[in-house]
Amino acid sequence: MASDPPRNGGVTRDEDDDAITTETTPLLAASLSPIVPGGQEAKALVPSASVSHSGPTSSPAHPAANADTPSKPLPKKQILLLCYARLIEPIAFFSIFPYVNQMVQENGNLAEEDMGFYSGLIESLFSLTQMLVMVLWGKASDRVGRKPVLVASLIGIAIATASFGFAKTIPQMILFRCLAGVFAGSIVTVRTMIAELSTRQTQATAFTWFAVAGNIGIFVGPLVGGALADPAHQYPRVFKGIPFFETFPYALSSLVVAAIGVTAVVISALFIEETLHRDSKGDGETASTPRIHPSSTRHLLRAPGVGIVLYNYGHVALLAFAYTAVVPVFWATSVDLGGLGFSPLRISLLLAFTGLAQGIWLLVFFPPLQHRLGTNAVMRHCGTAYPFFMAIMPVLNAVLRRHTHAGDIVFWILAPTLLAIGSGVSMSFTGVQLALNDVSPSYETLSMLNALALTLSSGLRSFSPALFTSLFAIGAGSQFLNGYLIWIIMTLLALGFTVSTRFLPETSEKPPGNEEDRCEDSRGDGDPDTSARG
Known part of the structure; x- marks a missing residue:
C-alpha cells in the first residue's frame, strides 16, 4: 500500500560543499515524519505504532511544540x-x-495480457505528479493559508475524479489521473493543520485518528469503485438500457466518489478553522521560521546505521508498492493465464478485506509485539514471513486451475485465511519507521533524514507499479512458468528483505521498558526542542 512523496524545501551549499542547510516551510516540515534520535542529543515521546495502507508511512512533526501548554485540550471536533x-x-x-x-x-x-502495463502506468504517473507538486502546495499553504489550499485541493480532486469516469481513451485516463495527482496536496495540508491544533501530549491521539481515517479511505475506496463500476452489467434490472450508463460504464463510480469529495469541500469551507495564525504570534520558533539543519547529506548517510535502515525502508516500500500494483491485475486476470478471474466487485471486496486485516494487525497486534520483542525482532519476523506471503498467490491460482467444485471450496477456505494471516507483514511498514527514528544521530538531522527516506520511497513509487505490472503482463502473455514469473520475482525480492533485516543496527534492539522510560524523560524535560512522533 502506499508512502507519501518527499516534501523538502530548497537546498543551499556552502563554499566547501561539506555543509548543507535545508530551508523547509512549516507545512513541508510538518509533512515530514519526525525522526526521533536514539542518541543523547534529544529525548522524545515515541508511540509504539502508526497505521499504514499502501506501504511505510510518516507522521508529521509538531510545528508549535514550543508555544503549546500541556493542559491545552485536543479540539476533537476540528480534528x-x-x-x-x-x-x-x-x-x-x-x-x-x-x-x-x-x-x-x-x-x-x-x-x-497487456492491460497490466497500462494500469500500472496510470498508477505510476499519479504518484510522480503528486511528488512533483507537493512542495508547491506547501509554499502556497504558507503564503495564503491552510484552509484555502485545503479547499482548493479538495475541489480539484473532486473534478479530476469525476472526469476520469468519462474517459474513453487511455490518454484521457492518464490525463485525468495526473490531474488528480496535481490536486492531491490535501494530505499534506491536513497533516499540518492537525499538527498545529495539537500539543506534544495530544498529538499521538490526533495522528492515530489521522491514520485510522486513511485506512478507512483505503477500505471504502475499493468498495465504492467496485460496487458501482459498470452498473448496466452488474445491476441490469436497474441500469440496463440506460444509454448514459452503457456509454460511460465507469461514470457512476467516479461521480459518487466526486460527490463524497464535494461534501468534504463544503464541510471544510464552512466548519474547519484556519490554523496558520496559531503559530505566528508565539515566541521562539514560529510557523514562518525555517528550520536550519547544519549536517551534510554525505555525513548523515555515513552515520552509524543510517545506510542500512534507509535501505530497509526502501526495500519494504518497494515490496508494498509492487504488491499493491500487481494484486488487482492478478485478481482480474483469467485463471488460465495465471490470475484468479475476479469481477470488479469481488476485487473491491478482497481489497477492502486485506485493508481491514492490515489495520487490525497494526492497531491490535503490533504495539504489544513491539513492546515485548523490540522493533528489530518484529522486522525480522516480518522479513521471514514475506516470501511465504508472496508465494501463496500462485498456490491460490493452482487450486483454481483444477476447475472443480472441490477446488473452489478449498480456494475460498484458503484465500481469506492466508490473506488475513499474511497481512501481518504490514507491521514491517511501521517497524521500519521506528527503526529510522532510533538511528537518527540528533534532532538537527531529523528533517534531513526524513526527507531522504521520503525521497527514496516516492521515487520507487513513481516507477514500480509500471515495472511490476509489466512483468506480470510478460509472464501472463508468454505463460512462462505457467504465468507465475512475477510471483517468483517478488518472492526472491522478499527473500532479499529477509536477509537485509538481519543487518539492522543495534539502536533498535531496545529492552521493552526503554520506550516508557523515554516517555517519562520527555515529560520531565522542559527542553522546548523536544519533538514527538504522532
Whole structure:
C-alpha cells in the first residue's frame, strides 16, 4: 500500500560543499515524519505504532511544540473534520483499482495480457505528479493559508475524479489521473493543520485518528469503485438500457466518489478553522521560521546505521508498492493465464478485506509485539514471513486451475485465511519507521533524514507499479512458468528483505521498558526542542 512523496524545501551549499542547510516551510516540515534520535542529543515521546495502507508511512512533526501548554485540550471536533477531509485522497486513489484493468482493456482494445502495463502506468504517473507538486502546495499553504489550499485541493480532486469516469481513451485516463495527482496536496495540508491544533501530549491521539481515517479511505475506496463500476452489467434490472450508463460504464463510480469529495469541500469551507495564525504570534520558533539543519547529506548517510535502515525502508516500500500494483491485475486476470478471474466487485471486496486485516494487525497486534520483542525482532519476523506471503498467490491460482467444485471450496477456505494471516507483514511498514527514528544521530538531522527516506520511497513509487505490472503482463502473455514469473520475482525480492533485516543496527534492539522510560524523560524535560512522533 502506499508512502507519501518527499516534501523538502530548497537546498543551499556552502563554499566547501561539506555543509548543507535545508530551508523547509512549516507545512513541508510538518509533512515530514519526525525522526526521533536514539542518541543523547534529544529525548522524545515515541508511540509504539502508526497505521499504514499502501506501504511505510510518516507522521508529521509538531510545528508549535514550543508555544503549546500541556493542559491545552485536543479540539476533537476540528480534528474529526480534518480526518473526514483526509478520507478523500485514499478514496479517490483506490476507488479505481477494482475496475481500472477492465477500463484500460476496453478503452484501448487491449489483449488481456497487456492491460497490466497500462494500469500500472496510470498508477505510476499519479504518484510522480503528486511528488512533483507537493512542495508547491506547501509554499502556497504558507503564503495564503491552510484552509484555502485545503479547499482548493479538495475541489480539484473532486473534478479530476469525476472526469476520469468519462474517459474513453487511455490518454484521457492518464490525463485525468495526473490531474488528480496535481490536486492531491490535501494530505499534506491536513497533516499540518492537525499538527498545529495539537500539543506534544495530544498529538499521538490526533495522528492515530489521522491514520485510522486513511485506512478507512483505503477500505471504502475499493468498495465504492467496485460496487458501482459498470452498473448496466452488474445491476441490469436497474441500469440496463440506460444509454448514459452503457456509454460511460465507469461514470457512476467516479461521480459518487466526486460527490463524497464535494461534501468534504463544503464541510471544510464552512466548519474547519484556519490554523496558520496559531503559530505566528508565539515566541521562539514560529510557523514562518525555517528550520536550519547544519549536517551534510554525505555525513548523515555515513552515520552509524543510517545506510542500512534507509535501505530497509526502501526495500519494504518497494515490496508494498509492487504488491499493491500487481494484486488487482492478478485478481482480474483469467485463471488460465495465471490470475484468479475476479469481477470488479469481488476485487473491491478482497481489497477492502486485506485493508481491514492490515489495520487490525497494526492497531491490535503490533504495539504489544513491539513492546515485548523490540522493533528489530518484529522486522525480522516480518522479513521471514514475506516470501511465504508472496508465494501463496500462485498456490491460490493452482487450486483454481483444477476447475472443480472441490477446488473452489478449498480456494475460498484458503484465500481469506492466508490473506488475513499474511497481512501481518504490514507491521514491517511501521517497524521500519521506528527503526529510522532510533538511528537518527540528533534532532538537527531529523528533517534531513526524513526527507531522504521520503525521497527514496516516492521515487520507487513513481516507477514500480509500471515495472511490476509489466512483468506480470510478460509472464501472463508468454505463460512462462505457467504465468507465475512475477510471483517468483517478488518472492526472491522478499527473500532479499529477509536477509537485509538481519543487518539492522543495534539502536533498535531496545529492552521493552526503554520506550516508557523515554516517555517519562520527555515529560520531565522542559527542553522546548523536544519533538514527538504522532
